Amino acid sequence: MMKTTGCGRAIHGLSRRSFLGGMAAAVAGSGSLGSGAAFAGDLAAKHKRVLMVFLAGGVSQLETWDPKPGAITGGPFRAIATSAPGVHISELLPYTARQMHHLALVRGLNTAEDDHGKGSYIMHTGRPQEPAIEYPHLGSVCSKLLCPEGSPLPGYLHVTPGGGGGSSPADAAYLGPRFAPVNIGEGRAPQNIDRPGSLTAEADRMRQELRRKADERFLATRRAARTEAYTQTWDQAKGLMDKKGLFDITTEPDRLAAGYGKHDFGRHCLLARRLLEGDATFVKITHTNYDTHHENFDFHIEQLGEFDRSFATLVDDLHQRGLLSSTLILVASEFGRTPNVNHLYGRDHWSKAWSVALGGCGIVGGSVAGKTNGKGTEVVDRQVNGGHLFHTYFKALGLDSTKNFFVEQRPIPIADPKTEPIKEILA
Amino acid sequence: MIWGQDAKKEDKPKSKDEPKKKDEPKKDGLKKDDPKKAAPKAEEKPKPPPPPYPGWELDKLNTPVELKQGTPMSGCWFDPSGKWLFTTGIDSFIYRWELANNKKTELAGHGSWVRSLGFFPAKNLMVSAGYEGRLILWPIDGVQPEPLRQVEAHEGWIRSIAVDAPTGNLVSTGNDGRIALWSLPDLKPIRSWVGHDCHVYQVAFAQGGKEILSADLKGTIKVWESASGQLLREGKPAAALHKYDAGFAADIGGVRHWALSAKGDQLACAGISNVSNAFAGVGNPLIVVTDPATLKSKKLYKPKDAIQGTMWGVAFHPAGFLIGAAGGNGGGLWYWKPEQGDSLRYHKLPDNARGMALSPDGTRLALAFAGGSARIYPLKA
Numbered sequence: 001m002m003k004t005t006g007c008g009r010a011i012h013g014l015s016r017r018s019f020l021g022g023m024a025a026a027v028a029g030s031g032s033l034g035s036g037a038a039f040a041g042d043l044a045a046k047h048k049r050v051l052m053v054f055l056a057g058g059v060s061q062l063e064t065w066d067p068k069p070g071a072i073t074g075g076p077f078r079a080i081a082t083s084a085p086g087v088h089i090s091e092l093l094p095y096t097a098r099q100m101h102h103l104a105l106v107r108g109l110n111t112a113e114d115d116h117g118k119g120s121y122i123m124h125t126g127r128p129q130e131p132a133i134e135y136p137h138l139g140s141v142c143s144k145l146l147c148p149e150g151s152p153l154p155g156y157l158h159v160t161p162g163g164g165g166g167s168s169p170a171d172a173a174y175l176g177p178r179f180a181p182v183n184i185g186e187g188r189a190p191q192n193i194d195r196p197g198s199l200t201a202e203a204d205r206m207r208q209e210l211r212r213k214a215d216e217r218f219l220a221t222r223r224a225a226r227t228e229a230y231t232q233t234w235d236q237a238k239g240l241m242d243k244k245g246l247f248d249i250t251t252e253p254d255r256l257a258a259g260y261g262k263h264d265f266g267r268h269c270l271l272a273r274r275l276l277e278g279d280a281t282f283v284k285i286t287h288t289n290y291d292t293h294h295e296n297f298d299f300h301i302e303q304l305g306e307f308d309r310s311f312a313t314l315v316d317d318l319h320q321r322g323l324l325s326s327t328l329i330l331v332a333s334e335f336g337r338t339p340n341v342n343h344l345y346g347r348d349h350w351s352k353a354w355s356v357a358l359g360g361c362g363i364v365g366g367s368v369a370g371k372t373n374g375k376g377t378e379v380v381d382r383q384v385n386g387g388h389l390f391h392t393y394f395k396a397l398g399l400d401s402t403k404n405f406f407v408e409q410r411p412i413p414i415a416d417p418k419t420e421p422i423k424e425i426l427a
Numbered sequence: 428m429i430w431g432q433d434a435k436k437e438d439k440p441k442s443k444d445e446p447k448k449k450d451e452p453k454k455d456g457l458k459k460d461d462p463k464k465a466a467p468k469a470e471e472k473p474k475p476p477p478p479p480y481p482g483w484e485l486d487k488l489n490t491p492v493e494l495k496q497g498t499p500m501s502g503c504w505f506d507p508s509g510k511w512l513f514t515t516g517i518d519s520f521i522y523r524w525e526l527a528n529n530k531k532t533e534l535a536g537h538g539s540w541v542r543s544l545g546f547f548p549a550k551n552l553m554v555s556a557g558y559e560g561r562l563i564l565w566p567i568d569g570v571q572p573e574p575l576r577q578v579e580a581h582e583g584w585i586r587s588i589a590v591d592a593p594t595g596n597l598v599s600t601g602n603d604g605r606i607a608l609w610s611l612p613d614l615k616p617i618r619s620w621v622g623h624d625c626h627v628y629q630v631a632f633a634q635g636g637k638e639i640l641s642a643d644l645k646g647t648i649k650v651w652e653s654a655s656g657q658l659l660r661e662g663k664p665a666a667a668l669h670k671y672d673a674g675f676a677a678d679i680g681g682v683r684h685w686a687l688s689a690k691g692d693q694l695a696c697a698g699i700s701n702v703s704n705a706f707a708g709v710g711n712p713l714i715v716v717t718d719p720a721t722l723k724s725k726k727l728y729k730p731k732d733a734i735q736g737t738m739w740g741v742a743f744h745p746a747g748f749l750i751g752a753a754g755g756n757g758g759g760l761w762y763w764k765p766e767q768g769d770s771l772r773y774h775k776l777p778d779n780a781r782g783m784a785l786s787p788d789g790t791r792l793a794l795a796f797a798g799g800s801a802r803i804y805p806l807k808a
Contacts, residue, residue, distance in 0.1 A: 057675075057706070069539075072498060072518060076540040076558035076584070091583075161676060264676075289675040294708030301583075301602065301626075302677050341499065341517055343779045343797040344708045344736075344755065 048361055048397045049276050049327040050142050052284040053311060057291030060337040060347055062376055063090050063300040065355035066107045073339035073375045075297055084366030092304040095312035101366045102315055102324060103359035104425035108370020108379040111335060111386055114349040119334035126390030127416050138393065139282040140172040140179040141414060145399055147281040152239025154182040157275055158284045159268045165190045174407045181284070187268045189247035193240065208238065246278040247271065259313045266310040273317050276327055290333065293346040315359065328396050329359040339376040353379045356389065362396025362427050369424040387416030395421040480746040483806060485762045485772045491802035494524050500795035501540060502782035506567050507548040509787050514801050515541040521555055536563045536574040545590035545597060547611045554597055554611070556585035562599060564614055578614045580607060587629045591636035596653065598639050600627040606641055608653065620656045622649055628681045633691055633719055640719060642682035642696060645669045648722055662722030665715045668698035672705035679705040688743045694719045697738035697751060700729070712738035712753035732773050734759040740783020752794055754779025
């Protein structure tokens with residue numbers, strides 16, 4: 001779908017990025033169409049945040065949230081009790097088990113899509129792919145609906161396990177690249193966040209002042225979405241430079257950093273907490289990789305061994321700092337994994353009956369919705385899909401999930417209108 | 428015919444009865460390399476070379492006995508008497524098979540998969556190790572063996588145990604990273620220690636029980652003094668069995684099975700190598716043989732056949748040849764002469780092998796398959 005501005009012309013995003021360059025490109029974008037007025041009441045509410053932990057490749061529900069010990073499909077791991085009475089999870093998550101009173105489980109998920117790309121799309125947009133429209137990712141939606149005006153931080157930050165920085169404009173779809181994620185490759189600060197060494201602070205201040213005056217003069221006679229976005233981009237880049245200290249996790253106490261773990265995912269979780277504490281709106285961390293067609297059990301020991309303690313420390317840290325009540329946590333994946341153990345000791349893709357975990361803002365800690373059968377092959381109670389999850393996310397954040405975005409006057413529901421929130425886990 | 432293709436090529440002996448005379452014209456007037464020479468008559472073909480291991484027919488898989496467990500298997504073991512075969516799988520049972528009549532008995536006691544067994548023949552006892560971290564002592568014989576004693580030995584999986592029959596000591600290792608020494612039959616702890624920086628996959632006794640060998644995910648092998656737990660030496664001769672897959676951000680491999688030669692001078696480590704896709708299991712089975720006295724030398728036994736997967740079983744046959752069994756995109760069984768890298772013989776297996784055991788007298792080879800059955804192949808014609 002073509003992105004348009006208020007003036008009705010297509011955005012020339014590439015030339016803008018080329019002009020802004022480096023870090024500015026990461027936050028470049030333009031205003032998009034949307035029903036801002038429809039969410040005015042929501043925006044006035046307390047700033048809500050979202051932490052999305054994406055376990056790339058398809059984490060096994062049987063080795064995490066819905067263990068089936070003793071079943072032929074159950075694998076070798078036991079289920080353990082948690083801090084939520086009556087709720088058991090895999091023994092691979094002993095630290096998370098102690099935080100379960102902050103978390104809820106959705107065990108009746110059937111997304112009916114076993115392809116990585118399509119499954120990821122459902123879990124990021126709440127809908128299956130459609131030929132006629134691209135839907136924005138959850139982070140982009142939250143950036144638009146929750147990010148305070150003038151925030152120095154981009155509304156959607158994605159801490160990736162590899163790669164560089166930059167942005168992924170396609171994720172914002174019709175909302176426009178302003179709401180696209182800014183990628184924090186390997187947890188490093190965005191490129192060019194430091195003032196060039198050859199530029200003194202005073203020279204930089206004078207340069208910014210000159211730009212500001214030129215913008216004001218130009219905007220006085222030619223105000224348009226594009227020109228406003230241009231100014232917004234510069235301002236946000238400047239704000240991000242002023243906040244660069246958020247990306248420096250070395251200032252954290254050693255003991256706390258050790259609790260998160262010294263590995264990449266641990267560092268990324270610690271960075272996520274700093275960003276959320278610094279008023280970031282949507283932070284996504286990707287942990288890779290769980291596509292365990294081979295040696296599922298050994299690989300889950302290794303990967304969840306990293307995830308468990310870091311994630312649990314993050315949940316506890318957010319709680320200790322009083323941020324959990326305003327931060328929605330979700331742990332998702334493309335799909336789950338087959339109950340059947342294949343000939344390589346692996347599990348393959350399985351979207352018919354799997355689980356996600358939520359927590360924090362608007363969620364009843366320790367609650368469970370949905371149930372699978374004894375072998376974990378089918379949902380037998382409270383089956384839901386990606387649409388239900390999106391209604392639940394928005395409801396938990398205090399947003400009306402039945403409202404619409406308007407793209408060229410066409411209403412597009414922010415969540416699939418055929419589904420509804422999972423009320424059992426909502427506060 | 429008992430020669431494998433590789434052996435033919437490399438070891439073809441000259442016939443004593445018909446010494447070759449390269450340049451001497453033959454009766455038909457044509458030299459040996461003359462392109463017009465006539466094809467040799469059938470009766471003129473050289474006699475088959477003598478077998479490399481007389482009495483052991485390796486060129487075919489003899490008709491096996493099939494034992495159907497019903498659940499995908501993960502391992503198999505002969506007891507020291509050769510009367511029983513024990514198998515395990517992806518459930519919590521141990522299956523005992525009486526080889527005289529193939530009768531199956533299920534041994535219940537574990538709370539998770541059972542991945543390693545050890546035998547204490549002096550007392551006719553067996554110890555099993557489960558992924559729940561428990562060691563269980565069993566009688567080998569009897570109509571329906573029941574646990575005699577059990578101990579919570581490790582936090583997380585026990586991946587390997589071994590028994591030193593003369594002393595009655597047992598060594599175990601698990602996902603808690605500890606190597607633990609126990610006495611049998613009381614299953615009393617003697618000492619334990621942590622000595623690897625990653626998961627320990629195998630343990631074994633060597634040098635008449637004076638030394639303990641351990642091997643890990645990264646192919647590191649360490650030798651410990653049994654009496655003290657002190658590290659004697661270490662090396663990475665099996666590093667070829669490990670890879671860190673940066674794409675998936677995970678380690679793959681490790682010493683998945685191993686065997687010590689009767690003299691104790693060769694240690695064969697089995698696993699997967701040359702991994703190009705860790706999470707799909709795209710790699711090649713490999714055996715690395717090293718000298719445990721130095722841990723420096725190494726010889727690689729890599730099948731050249733188109734098999735992807737992991738070498739799940741390795742054994743030194745008393746006659747001198749090396750045996751390996753693998754599973755992945757199909758099952759394979761190989762025999763090697765120790766002094767040559769190319770296999771002496773390759774057999775395609777009907778299923779993915781996940782475990783292998785050689786009977787104490789070397790006359791039977793048991794293979795445990797992912798499909799849920801075990802097959803016992805007679806090795807002698």
